[in-house]
Amino acid sequence: TxxxxxxxxxxxxEPGSGQPIDTGDSAYLEVIVSGTAAPETLDEDDLRNTDDAEMLEHGTQITDLETEATGTVVSFAPWEATSNYIIGLDEQRPYAVTLLEDPVRIIIDIQLDDEE
Known part of the structure; x- marks a missing residue:
């Protein structure tokens, strides 16, 4: 878990090097997830059960998000069972993080303005 x-x-x-990340967003939410597996540690059964999911390249910037508040998500490859993400936002907003099971996943909810 x-x-x-x-x-x-x-x-x-950037984790490890500390290189600055600037996506042009106004606020940055850093999310660190411990207990994740690197692709080289997965066996063939694990890979078959991923529903053809692909590992993102280190430093991948995701910008095609369907949300008003989030501009960019930067994903970093797992290192020593830890995955790091930087979520760029238009401003600091209230958020909630929830751990769900079956399958195990982490959900990050970012509050939009009341009228949105």
Missing amino acids: PSYMAQYTDDPG
Whole structure:
């Protein structure tokens, strides 16, 4: 079962190197998930059960999101069972993180304005 930590940061950086990340967004939510597996540690049965999911390349920027608040998500490849994500937002907004099971996954809800 993974564990997680989420917090806003003024200085988002690449895990390990600390290289600054600037996607042009106004606020950055850093999410760190511990207990994740690197692709090389998965056996053939694990890979067959991923429903053809693909591992994102280190530093992949996802911008085709269907939301008003989130501009960019930057995903970093797992390292020592830890995955890191930077979520770029238009402003700091209330958020909630939930751990669900079967299948295990982490859900991040970001509150939009009341009228949206």
